[in-house]
Amino acid sequence: MARLAFHHGRQITLCEALETLIDGFPRPDEGLCMALGERLAPHLRRYHRVEETFFFPALERRLPASDALRASLRRLEGEHREDHDAASELSGELLSLSERRTREDFESIAYQARALFRNVRRHVAGEADFILPLAGQVLNRDDMAFIERAYERLEREAAGPIHPFVP
Numbered sequence: 416m417a418r419l420a421f422h423h424g425r426q427i428t429l430c431e432a433l434e435t436l437i438d439g440f441p442r443p444d445e446g447l448c449m450a451l452g453e454r455l456a457p458h459l460r461r462y463h464r465v466e467e468t469f470f471f472p473a474l475e476r477r478l479p480a481s482d483a484l485r486a487s488l489r490r491l492e493g494e495h496r497e498d499h500d501a502a503s504e505l506s507g508e509l510l511s512l513s514e515r516r517t518r519e520d521f522e523s524i525a526y527q528a529r530a531l532f533r534n535v536r537r538h539v540a541g542e543a544d545f546i547l548p549l550a551g552q553v554l555n556r557d558d559m560a561f562i563e564r565a566y567e568r569l570e571r572e573a574a575g576p577i578h579p580f581v582p
C-alpha cells in the first residue's frame with residue numbers, strides 16, 4: 416500500500432510545516448500562516464475521507480467477524496474527527512493571527528498546534544503499524560486496484576499545493 420504510505424507522508428509534511436510556523440513565533444512566516452489557516456483542515460479531511468470511504472470499508476469486507484479489528488477501525492475514524500475539529504479550530508486562529516499578536520495569543524496557538532501535530536503523528540504511526548500489515552494480509556489484487564483508483568481521484572481533486580514547502 417505505497418499510496419497510503421505516501422499520503423501518510425503528506426500528513427507528516429503538514430505537521431512539519433506547522434512546526435516550522437510556530438518555531439518562527441513571534442515573527443511567523445505570514446504566507447505560511449495564511450496557507451495553513453486556509454488549507455490545513457480541508458487537506459487533512461481529504462486524506463481522512465479517502466481512508467474512511469474506500470480503504471477501511473475494503474478492509475472490513477475482507478475481515479473475519481472480529482470485533483477487535485472493527486473496533487480499531489472505528490477508533491481510527493474517531494481520531495480523524497478529533498484531529499479535523501482541532502485543525503478547523505486552529506485554522507481560524509491562524510487566519511486571525513495578524514490581528515492578535517500578544518504573547519498569550521502566540522502561546523495559545525503554539526500549544527494548539529503542538530497538540531495537533533502530536534496527535535496526527537501518533538495516528539499516522541498507528542495506522543502504519545496496524546493498517547498496512549493488515550491490508551497486506553487481507554486485501555486481494557482487485558481491492559488494491561480499487562483503492563489505488565480512489566487515491567488517484569483524490570489527487571486529481573486536490574486543489575494545488577498548500578504552500579511551496581508543503582506539496
Ligand SMILES: [Fe+2]
Pocket residue numbers: 463466491495538542
Ligand atoms: Fe487515518
